[in-house]
Amino acid sequence: MAGTGNVSVMNFLNEVAENYPAAISLAAGRPGKQLFESIDAESVSRWMTTFSRQAPVSNLWQYGRTAGIIHELIARQISRDDGVPTAGDRTVVTTGCQEALTLCLPQLCPEMGDVVLVRNPTYIGITGAAAATAVEVHALDNTIVGIEAQIEKAIEQLATEKRRARAIYLVPDFDNPTGEVLSLEERKTILTACARHHLVVLEDNPYGMYRYEGDIIPPMAKLDEVGCVIYLSTYSKTIAPAVRIGAATLPETLFGNRTMRIALFDAIVERKSFVTVNTSPLCQAMVGGLLMERDCSLRDWLRPAVDACRRNRDAMLAQLAKCFPANGVPVCWNHPKGGFFLCLDVPLRFDAQAVTECATQEGVIVMPMAFFSFDATQDHRIRLAFSATEPERIHAGIMALSRFIGRRCGFTGQAHMRLQSPS
Ligand SMILES: Cc1ncc(COP(=O)(O)O)c(C=O)c1O
Incomplete structure (x- = not known):
């Protein structure tokens, strides 16, 4: 298997x-039951009321904006809790992180021979999303010391096969499945390699706030100076898996090019309109109201x-x-x-x-x-x-x-x- x-x-x-x-x-x-045991019908109703009173949406029971209606709130929560500089206009609300992966992968790897790099072992959600979108996965060679060296080797090997790495998927904080963390130095050297090879990082951070000891290491999206990190977040581990709300936040520019980033964002949103049309406005309102109540911090x-x-x-x-x-x-x-x-x-x-x-x-x-x-x-x-x-x-x-x-x-x-x- x-x-x-x-x-x-x-x-x-x-x-x-x-x-x-x-x-x-x-x-x-x-997640353990402690995450959501305090949520009851009353709190859900209050959050939805809070959101619909304040947010400029006319009808939660209708189809909604494809890129979402709580994008601004999510962007604020990501910058408050994770320290990632974000903005609502480059954040697309998705049906869990899984949809974000499924939308980003084919957009980043559109041509035959385009490949996404992953660690070995890696989260099954990325291999699943790649299979669902017919994107090729290439596992880094875990017998080589240092991820930067692994990336260089993969790129070299793929070139001999007339294939090209376009993106790399990473869970830098408390990886699933290993529980390991990428050090600050590793994050920086990976970013340098990605800038050199025009490789987009898909940074998946569902567990970052579950830190039990040691200092917080800034997410790669915070360290990104060239515009190569797409930051993926989810509320499955911070509110409840059942809300099925996640997000993909694009950098301000893609490798310094703002027009390219806008084109990528639009393409991802267009793909979403074909896949799920929009993420349930009811679920978004629930999450949005909770974020409003807590001034956009879930800590x-x-x-x-x-x-x-x-x-x-x-x-x-x-x-x-x-x-x-x-x-x-x-x-x-x-x-x-x-x-x-x-x-x-x-x-x-x-x-x-x-x-x-x-x-x-x-x-x-x-x-x-x-x-x-x-x-x-x-x-x-x-x-x-x-x-x-x-x-x-x-x-x-x-x-x-x-x-x-x-x-x-x-x-x-x-x-x-x-x-x-x-x-
Ligand atoms: C690495 C990783 N990403 C994302 C998720 C959450 O995905 P979703 O938001 O689709 O529930 C999980 C949950 O197991 C995970 O381990």
Whole structure:
């Protein structure tokens, strides 16, 4: 299933979850209930009233403006919360980030041989959007040190095949699936390489506000001096996935050319008019009213969800440290400073069959990293989601997973053979 990265993966996981309804899932990258448990019919109605009283829209029940009706509010929220300089007239409201990907990709890669670069492993939403729009994906070579070097190699290799990289998709903050962050230096060197090769960055930032420790690193869109970053945002992790509202914000100029940026914006909006016509004005009004009430900042609103997620992450890290030395299996994992996921390296091939066996024998469902990958480099890794599972179930789930891995690897539980300490 490696590299298919989309529908088949989701179907497979849904099937496993249906077949084992009592199993503990550490597979799904969903927000925890703390995100939306305070939302009730009264607040929804108040937000919609707030929005329709103040916003210049005549009828929320009608078709609406294709590029959206809360573009100004979203632009303000992005600049307040993420520090990205934006403006409503270059922000298109989309039906989740997934639609933004689906609209941008074919516009950035319109010709045969045009390619979008992705990391390996990468988020299945980008491979899915590329498949849906017949855009070719090229995975960076993760055996080379440094993303800039990986980009240079990819560009060189594609040129020999008469293909051309037009864009690169990145989740710089708390990546899905790895939980990793791109450092400030990496962001800057990638931007320099992108400027050199006229490569557009699709910066996807759903998890940026879920930071549990360490200093905020500016988004690439904030560091962008040449006009190469399209900033993708979503309210799926900051309000609720059900609102299905996201946005794509284009830079002021595209590589210094304002006319080109306007043409790209218009083309994206035109494509949207063919795909979803417009994003539901009702859902936009709901989000718009909430943004108005909070002066276009969701940082305070998000605090309970971020606190719960931090607590879950800590519970998972503590339980990993407890279980794996105890059973002697050489396993290591990263220590994500935010987001929803961490990455576990295990001494066995963890594939679809292992998922089913682990669910059957131990009642825990996890996600093989191979599902996000293009080759065999991720075959011995697992993505663990801590976002939506309460600490007690995380404890039980990690314990069960450690039993499964220990048994499969023939460890008896005596030795202490950790490959490396968590960093
Ligand atoms: C990297 C990434 N981008 C975007 C999204 C959200 O997509 P959407 O806004 O379509 O719900 C997710 C959710 O899982 C994600 O992990």
